[in-house]
Amino acid sequence: MSSANSKISHLTILIVDDEPDSVAVASDLLAFYGAEVHTALDGRHAMEMLEKIKPDLVLSDLSMPKVDGWELIEMIRRNPATAHLPVIALTANALPKDKERGLAAGFTSYLTKPIKALTLLDDIMQRVPSLAADS
Amino acid sequence: MAAESAYPLAERKKPGLVGLVEPSAAVVGIEPRRQARLLSSLLLSIVVLSVVVLPIIHLTAEPVGLVPLITVGVLAAVYVISRTQYFKFAAIFTVFTFTVADLLILPTFDDVTLLLAFLVISVLLSSVLFSLRTTALVGLLHFLLVLALPTLNAAVTWIHVIYTATLILTVTVLVLVSMRHRDGIERERRAQLAAALAHEEQANEALTDSIREAREARAKAEEANRLKSEFLANMSHELRTPMNAILGYAENLMVGVYGDLSLDQRDKLERIQMNGDSLLLLIKDILDMAKIEAEHLELSQSPFSPSLLAEVVAAQVESLSRQKPITFSMHIDPDLPPVLLGDSARIEQIARNLLSNAFKFTHQGTIEMRIERENDAVWALSVIDSGIGIPPEALEYIFEEFRQVDSSSKRAYGGTGLGLAITRKLARMMGGDVTVTSTVSQGSTFTVLLPLLLPEAASQGGNAE
Numbered sequence: 322m323s324s325a326n327s328k329i330s331h332l333t334i335l336i337v338d339d340e341p342d343s344v345a346v347a348s349d350l351l352a353f354y355g356a357e358v359h360t361a362l363d364g365r366h367a368m369e370m371l372e373k374i375k376p377d378l379v380l381s382d383l384s385m386p387k388v389d390g391w392e393l394i395e396m397i398r399r400n401p402a403t404a405h406l407p408v409i410a411l412t413a414n415a416l417p418k419d420k421e422r423g424l425a426a427g428f429t430s431y432l433t434k435p436i437k438a439l440t441l442l443d444d445i446m447q448r449v450p451s452l453a454a455d456s
Numbered sequence: 457m458a459a460e461s462a463y464p465l466a467e468r469k470k471p472g473l474v475g476l477v478e479p480s481a482a483v484v485g486i487e488p489r490r491q492a493r494l495l496s497s498l499l500l501s502i503v504v505l506s507v508v509v510l511p512i513i514h515l516t517a518e519p520v521g522l523v524p525l526i527t528v529g530v531l532a533a534v535y536v537i538s539r540t541q542y543f544k545f546a547a548i549f550t551v552f553t554f555t556v557a558d559l560l561i562l563p564t565f566d567d568v569t570l571l572l573a574f575l576v577i578s579v580l581l582s583s584v585l586f587s588l589r590t591t592a593l594v595g596l597l598h599f600l601l602v603l604a605l606p607t608l609n610a611a612v613t614w615i616h617v618i619y620t621a622t623l624i625l626t627v628t629v630l631v632l633v634s635m636r637h638r639d640g641i642e643r644e645r646r647a648q649l650a651a652a653l654a655h656e657e658q659a660n661e662a663l664t665d666s667i668r669e670a671r672e673a674r675a676k677a678e679e680a681n682r683l684k685s686e687f688l689a690n691m692s693h694e695l696r697t698p699m700n701a702i703l704g705y706a707e708n709l710m711v712g713v714y715g716d717l718s719l720d721q722r723d724k725l726e727r728i729q730m731n732g733d734s735l736l737l738l739i740k741d742i743l744d745m746a747k748i749e750a751e752h753l754e755l756s757q758s759p760f761s762p763s764l765l766a767e768v769v770a771a772q773v774e775s776l777s778r779q780k781p782i783t784f785s786m787h788i789d790p791d792l793p794p795v796l797l798g799d800s801a802r803i804e805q806i807a808r809n810l811l812s813n814a815f816k817f818t819h820q821g822t823i824e825m826r827i828e829r830e831n832d833a834v835w836a837l838s839v840i841d842s843g844i845g846i847p848p849e850a851l852e853y854i855f856e857e858f859r860q861v862d863s864s865s866k867r868a869y870g871g872t873g874l875g876l877a878i879t880r881k882l883a884r885m886m887g888g889d890v891t892v893t894s895t896v897s898q899g900s901t902f903t904v905l906l907p908l909l910l911p912e913a914a915s916q917g918g919n920a921e
Contacts, residue, residue: 340697340701342698342700342701342704342705343697343700343701343704345705346700346701346704346705346708347704349708349713349714350704350707350708350711350713353708353711353712353713384693413692413693413694413696413697413700414689414692414693415692415693415696416689416692417754417756418754433696434696434697434699434700435696435699435700435702435703435704435736436700436704437707438704438707438708438711
């Protein structure tokens with residue numbers, strides 16, 4: 322975990338989730354390891370944040386009010402500025418076909434809740450190109 | 457009739473002579489056709505008789521007059537009409553002519569027997585050609601005619617009258633009785649036919665009804681199934697969300713995200729995590745079971761390494777083996793192909809279920825996991841323990857849902873009672889099965905037999921050997 326500490330400490334991460342506890346669990350953990358964490362409560366809010374903070378990685382829920390995770394990934398992939406941004410789906414939709422659909426929609430990876438801290442940190446390190454190249 | 461219906465339809469439709477031999481196709485229905493045929497043959501024989509016989513008779517007396525020739529010509533015309541769909545008119549005309557001829561020749565005709573015979577023939581003819589009511593009328597008319605005969609013709613005596621009247625009456629009555637009988641039979645047949653038709657219609661309706669009902673039932677079942685799977689997906693989502701918060705905060709606390717904890721606090725936190733984890737497993741098991749029951753569980757077919765799978769599962773249960781004085785070992789058959797085809801996640805679930813059961817019910821001794829090639833078509837995954845064992849009577853039901861050996865063991869050992877049920881259902885879905893042998897206080901052996909499937913490339917390599 323100490324290696325994770327040093328590795329993700331320079332990352333800016335955007336967490337998108339409408340459920341306050343889900344946001345808190347992930348953001349508390351990532352902030353604890355030194356990442357700069359921003360949060361958005363839905364897809365529309367997230368799109369505004371993307372312009373402003375230019376994150377290294379997005380962690381997004383799927384079912385959200387207004388603009389949900391599916392619409393968000395579509396907008397992110399369509400915009401040339403964010404087309405290659407790593408976006409991890411973190412959702413309670415755990416059916417195998419949901420995962421297939423998620424990866425097909427353009428998510429970089431698909432994680433299911435409840436998530437283990439180690440699994441989340443590992444996945445983040447794999448998905449950010451600069452970190453993946455190191456290891 | 458039989459010969460006629462044996463004619464091919466196309467042949468009968470040919471115009472020309474053929475059309476004149478049999479009643480016109482325009483005459484529909486069996487009864488009218490029969491009547492038309494009778495009438496035409498009658499007329500034909502009269503025409504032939506007139507042409508051949510009359511001149512011979514008249515040769516001896518006087519030359520052939522105009523009247524017989526006209527009669528023959530009219531009869532021939534009537535014969536032609538009788539071949540068409542207007543045969544009814546020909547029939548009416550014939551009987552009418554016969555009656556009129558009777559009346560015309562009555563006063564002067566001296567061959568009384570022939571005259572009286574004509575009267576009887578008229579009644580018979582109308583009985584053949586007309587309905588019951590018309591025949592009765594013609595019979596009555598002729599009866600009255602006979603009674604009036606002596607006043608019209610001096611040659612007729614009362615003996616003749618009584619004789620002929622009785623004959624006409626008898627013939628009429630006989631004809632009427634037989635016609636009534638025939639009509640009765642006809643009515644009965646029609647009633648039977650109608651009943652049969654009604655019955656068939658009813659049966660048809662019933663069939664249509666049951667088809668519709670079956671469709672509705674199927675639609676309902678499909679809808680229920682859709683709702684069930686929707687409910688399962690929602691349930692899974694709704695359970696995982698709070699579990700994420702509970703286990704997530706607990707882990708954050710453990711890692712130290714919210715500050716340092718005392719040893720006692722860490723200990724209690726560990727309890728929360730352990731209980732949370734088993735709650736999560738239970739939720740997964742219940743959803744799995746429900747998915748299998750609703751037949752929504754889809755198995756994948758992808759290449760996997762059985763030895764790697766065994767190592768992964770062993771690593772997962774490693775912590776369990778350190779809690780008790782148990783020696784855990786693993787044996788992988790070198791004859792087993794290194795890569796097999798199957799749903800590795802579900803096979804892993806089976807292995808994990810069996811291994812965690814073994815660790816749960818073994819307090820000390822050994823636990824062994826073996827992966828072997830049974831034969832060319834089957835491979836086996838066995839877990840052998842030296843645990844408490846299973847009494848023979850319990851062996852029958854341990855694969856049923858929510859069953860453990862007894863409720864006291866449920867309290868003592870925990871678990872959902874779903875693990876073995878899921879294991880068996882998964883094994884059977886994969887085309888295999890699970891068996892168990894056990895001796896109380898010596899241990900148990902669970903063996904899962906699965907079809908040995910090779911990935912395309914590997915199987916080709918195998919064939920080449």
